[in-house]
Amino acid sequence: MASGSLNSNLSGNYRRRKTVDKVMTVIAYLCAAIAIVALTLVIIYVVARGINVWRPAFFTENTALFGDGGGIYNAMYGTAMLVLLSMAIGVPVGIMAGIYLAEFGDNRLGDFIRFVADTMAGIPSIVVGLFVYGALVLIMGWNAFAGACALAILMLPVISRTTEGIVRMVPGELREASLALGLPQWKTMLRIVLPTAAAGIITGVFLSVARAAGETAPLIFTILGSNFFNTNPFEGAMAAVSLYVYQASSSPYEAVQEAAWGAALVLMLFVLVLNFIARAIALRQKV
Amino acid sequence: MERNKTRADNQPSGSHEDPRLESQPGNRDGQQKPAGAQGQTSGASGAQAQSMEVQGLNCFYGGFKAVTDVDMTIRPNKITALIGPSGCGKSTFLRALNRMHEVTRGGRIEGKVLLDGEDIYAPNVDPVQVRRKIGMVFQKPNPFPTMTIYDNVVAGLKLAGSHKKSELDDIVEDKLRQAALWDEVKDKLSAGGTDLSGGQQQRLCIARTLAVEPEVILLDEPASALDPMSSMKIEDAMQDLKKRYTLIIVTHNMQQASRSSDYTGFFYIEAMGEPGQLWEFGETEQIFSNPERQQTEDYVTGKMG
Ligand SMILES: Nc1ncnc2c1ncn2[C@@H]1O[C@H](COP(=O)(O)OP(=O)(O)OP(=O)(O)O)[C@@H](O)[C@H]1O
Ligand SMILES: [Mg+2]
Numbered sequence: 001m002a003s004g005s006l007n008s009n010l011s012g013n014y015r016r017r018k019t020v021d022k023v024m025t026v027i028a029y030l031c032a033a034i035a036i037v038a039l040t041l042v043i044i045y046v047v048a049r050g051i052n053v054w055r056p057a058f059f060t061e062n063t064a065l066f067g068d069g070g071g072i073y074n075a076m077y078g079t080a081m082l083v084l085l086s087m088a089i090g091v092p093v094g095i096m097a098g099i100y101l102a103e104f105g106d107n108r109l110g111d112f113i114r115f116v117a118d119t120m121a122g123i124p125s126i127v128v129g130l131f132v133y134g135a136l137v138l139i140m141g142w143n144a145f146a147g148a149c150a151l152a153i154l155m156l157p158v159i160s161r162t163t164e165g166i167v168r169m170v171p172g173e174l175r176e177a178s179l180a181l182g183l184p185q186w187k188t189m190l191r192i193v194l195p196t197a198a199a200g201i202i203t204g205v206f207l208s209v210a211r212a213a214g215e216t217a218p219l220i221f222t223i224l225g226s227n228f229f230n231t232n233p234f235e236g237a238m239a240a241v242s243l244y245v246y247q248a249s250s251s252p253y254e255a256v257q258e259a260a261w262g263a264a265l266v267l268m269l270f271v272l273v274l275n276f277i278a279r280a281i282a283l284r285q286k287v
Numbered sequence: 288m289e290r291n292k293t294r295a296d297n298q299p300s301g302s303h304e305d306p307r308l309e310s311q312p313g314n315r316d317g318q319q320k321p322a323g324a325q326g327q328t329s330g331a332s333g334a335q336a337q338s339m340e341v342q343g344l345n346c347f348y349g350g351f352k353a354v355t356d357v358d359m360t361i362r363p364n365k366i367t368a369l370i371g372p373s374g375c376g377k378s379t380f381l382r383a384l385n386r387m388h389e390v391t392r393g394g395r396i397e398g399k400v401l402l403d404g405e406d407i408y409a410p411n412v413d414p415v416q417v418r419r420k421i422g423m424v425f426q427k428p429n430p431f432p433t434m435t436i437y438d439n440v441v442a443g444l445k446l447a448g449s450h451k452k453s454e455l456d457d458i459v460e461d462k463l464r465q466a467a468l469w470d471e472v473k474d475k476l477s478a479g480g481t482d483l484s485g486g487q488q489q490r491l492c493i494a495r496t497l498a499v500e501p502e503v504i505l506l507d508e509p510a511s512a513l514d515p516m517s518s519m520k521i522e523d524a525m526q527d528l529k530k531r532y533t534l535i536i537v538t539h540n541m542q543q544a545s546r547s548s549d550y551t552g553f554f555y556i557e558a559m560g561e562p563g564q565l566w567e568f569g570e571t572e573q574i575f576s577n578p579e580r581q582q583t584e585d586y587v588t589g590k591m592g
Binding site for chain 2: 192
């Protein structure tokens with residue numbers, strides 16, 4: 001008898017829990033499915049519209065915002081330049097800030113820097129563009145360096161907070177092991193902690209670079225856009241793929257609008273590749 | 288890796304160690320042994336066991352005093368075991384012996400710790416140098432996960448300065464042998480340090496500590512996370528090591544302490560919140576068979592946990 005009442009007591013709860021569990025699982029699957037479907041549709045649509053425009057000349061000619069639209073050679077060059085420059089500015093500063101926060105940031109100054117970084121992460125990118133416009137462009141004129149600065153500002157908080165989190169995750173035992181071997185603190189940081197955290201940091205960097213490569217708004221006020229091939233990052237307007245997509249899509253010429261889709265496909269593939277690299281590095285990481 | 292080294296090959300590597308010994312003045316008075324006379328493993332061991340002297344040592348975590356007023360003499364080429372109930376400050380005391388205690392937040396000490404007569408807490412002494420002379424093995428095996436077995440062993444050397452590859456090869460073999468791990472890993476030196484079993488990882492950590500040629504080695508419950516077999520291997524390795532080094536080991540294993548140590552210190556804490564003290568210290572034989580204080584006897588006979 002006792003076992004009977006025990007049974008009914010326990011199974012009542014259990015059945016309900018199982019139902020809730022099932023419902024929740026279905027909801028979770030549905031949400032995932034919606035996200036995947038949306039992403040797939042975007043990809044299919046961009047590929048379908050963009051692939052028509054792809055022909056060899058599309059990658060070797062400069063942009064044109066009239067007539068048959070031309071290619072995106074100068075824009076790809078500009079994007080590459082922007083990405084490299086913004087990385088050169090943003091990555092070292094971001095990583096060093098992250099290390100500082102993780103290792104020495106448990107004080108007022110650290111809290112303040114974290115607050116600033118979190119606030120920066122929330123600033124709309126167009127406002128960052130406006131800021132750089134005021135700070136650099138009004139003095140230097142349009143130039144790629146200013147655009148890279150704007151992108152670097154957008155990358156900074158992401159990189160520094162990712163780095164901080166990952167450096168903090170490196171077990172304290174490794175630091176102690178290194179210090180106990182008679183290695184000074186800076187060497188422990190540079191040769192033990194950072195290599196252990198490297199995969200995570202690089203993943204964070206790739207993700208933030210992918211983000212920055214697609215940014216358009218901050219470029220409007222800094223590099224302006226151009227239909228010419230400009231190799232000087234410090235002088236003169238420059239083209240970028242994201243900016244070209246924006247400008248070409250609002251062109252009255254139909255061929256130019258089509259070209260925007262071709263450029264969008266290039267941009268999307270570039271960002272996807274960066275994301276895949278980031279994932280691959282994250283997965284390869286042991287521990 | 289083909290590494291069929293014979294004893295004859297080892298001889299030249301023994302002689303290049305001599306300049307290194309020369310560069311450590313002040314620590315050789317009276318006790319110098321010719322490098323060749325140190326047992327069979329090789330003549331390449333530059334380490335010189337040293338004595339330590341602890342005088343009135345107090346250890347603090349911020350405002351909390353964890354260890355109070357310890358005086359202790361640690362003899363060279365002996366194994367000194369530290370035993371006592373949990374929380375009585377054994378680890379804290381041990382970490383104070385190579386200035387690792389100050390790495391902990393709020394960690395500071397009062398008193399003196401002399402390494403062969405020299406106060407390691409003197410104002411002009413560099414803690415980094417202290418730790419090179421007094422190595423430490425931790426409770427949990429902690430090989431560097433980004434490094435191979437080989438690189439783990441020589442991490443302390445490679446990262447501190449440049450070394451010749453052939454020199455490092457010799458050191459790796461020599462230290463892995465001393466840590467009784469060589470036979471198990473000689474064919475996979477380029478495997479990851481964390482790909483080993485827990486017991487092997489711990490011996491790897493011992494080899495890594497030996498490679499920087501310390502004079503004293505501190506071991507904080509090095510075998511507590513290991514199975515009895517691995518534990519025995521480490522114990523055996525320690526018997527070998529004491530020919531060259533001075534060893535101080537914290538352990539909860541009474542058999543291990545009574546079997547393998549020469550001196551034993553019993554730490555005790557009188558009441559919660561009180562600092563730990565060195566309750567009794569003496570030859571292991573005497574501590575285990577005929578202790579002077581009641582608590583020591585209760586502890587070593589298992590009447591007190
Ligand atoms: N990082 C720390 N911050 C503050 N107090 C600490 C810290 N580490 C240890 N203590 C305290 O110092 C005292 C001694 O701790 P310790 O770790 O030295 O004990 P133990 O003898 O090694 O114990 P066990 O045998 O469990 O390892 C304890 O009261 C402990 O709570
Ligand atoms: Mg302990």
